[in-house]
Amino acid sequence: MSRSRHRLVMLCASVLLCVLATLMPGRxxxxxxxxxxxxxxxxxxxxxxxxxxxxxxxxxxxxxxxxxxxxxxxxxxxxxxxxxxxxxxxxxxxxxxxxxxxxxxxxxxxxxxxxxxxxxxxxxxxxxxxxxxxxxxxxxxxxxxxxxxxxxxxxxxxxxxxxxxxxxxxxxxxxxxxxxxxxxxxxxxxxxxxxxxxxxxxxxxTNNCNISASNIVFPAAGVLSSALSATGTITAQCTSGDAFKISLNGGSSNAVNARTMVLSGGSATVGYQIYSDAQHATPWGDGSNGTSAVTGTGSGNTASFTMYGVVPAQSTPQPGTYTDSVTATISF
Missing domain, CATH: 2.60.40 (Immunoglobulin-like)
Structure with a gap:
């Protein structure tokens, strides 16, 4: 009789240990x-x-x-x-x-x-x-x-x-x-x-460029017996390491080597040219007809380029305001 009770106690203990084992955290x-x-x-x-x-x-x-x-x-x-x-x-x-x-x-x-x-x-x-x-x-x-x-x-x-x-x-x-x-x-x-x-x-x-320009305003003159000069500025900003080219088109004359300003409200013209150098040796255009575009390499900061405008001596047309619209294009 005592042996049976002993076996029963051991069996219960084994079951309890198994239950406890399932409640323990995993490895x-x-x-x-x-x-x-x-x-x-x-x-x-x-x-x-x-x-x-x-x-x-x-x-x-x-x-x-x-x-x-x-x-x-x-x-x-x-x-x-x-x-x-x-x-x-x-x-x-x-x-x-x-x-x-x-x-x-x-x-x-x-x-x-x-x-x-x-x-x-x-x-x-x-x-x-x-x-x-x-x-x-x-x-x-x-x-x-x-x-x-x-x-x-x-x-x-x-x-x-x-x-x-x-x-x-x-x-x-x-x-x-x-x-x-x-x-x-x-x-x-x-x-x-x-x-x-x-x-x-x-x-x-990526390569990128921004461009802006100021006007070239020649001084008033009664007669065009001597040359008139004025300057404007093109400002460009291009990604550092980015090669770029700035071209000017022919304006109203559509001729980069023979630019003209036209009388406001009329048809009379005044001839002029834009140069990229102060010596007026290099006409600034698009690379055609003896002109050259301005080239450079971006630094990431803004860079300024002077446009040198010249109205050569010529026959004086009727009085008035003469203008031209030139487009500057930056290629990169």
Missing amino acids: AHAQTCTATVSSISFGTVSPITRAAVNGSGTINVTCNWTVVSLAPTALVCLNLNATQPRVLTQTGGTATMQYDLYSDQAHSISWGSTGAATTPISVTLQQPLLGTSTTASITYYGQIAANQPTVPTANNGDTVYSHSFSGAETSLMYGYYLLGILGPPGCSSLTTSGGSLAFTASATV
Whole structure:
């Protein structure tokens, strides 16, 4: 009789141990968190606009639990350890363009790391009621800093700038806890590593130019027995490294080598010419009929080019105001 009771007690103890075993947390490798980061592209950038350029990417974070877990909450912290200021580097070159990545759309919180005492991107995930895995999507934001007009292109064409994150520049840390009892912990307290995060930030710097011009206003004259001179200015701004050409058309005469101003409200004309040099040796035109266009290479900053206008001595037509409309075109 006593032996039967002893066997019954042992059986109950075994059942109890089995139940307790199912309530214990799974081994560390069974509960893991991983993340993937989409690359961020800022698209086409024209530095001479001096404007900031924004972009965004997505982080997908996945955590797994055992079927029964005493730690149903997971904290995941994504560290960006890359040094600041962060730069995109010209493909095949050394030129750089400053930018940064942020956790907020207002670009006020730079994506940082606990190691640098800055703020990593973090997310908290809960074990689902059904299943053992859940995924959260987070948007991160990027901005190319404004006022970088001298960022160059290469070989007079669109140029890719990029920053590829890998290795020690990124890290993922995570930890599981029971909300309200053992946590929540902070990112700096996490000790389990989920590896690094590989992604790329990129932008394409494109050639671009702006152009403006002031008028050439000759002095009033009663007779045209001697030459009259006046100047005007063309202002151009082109991407650094961008070769450009500025041409002037023939105006109302449609002749770059024989320009004329026409009497307002009439048909009388006054001949004149525009030169690119103070010695009046090089007529500024489109490269035809003995004229030359002005060429240069952009620096990213504005550059000024003087137009030298001359009305040579000639027969004086009837009095009045004489004008011509000339179009300046910049090619790049």
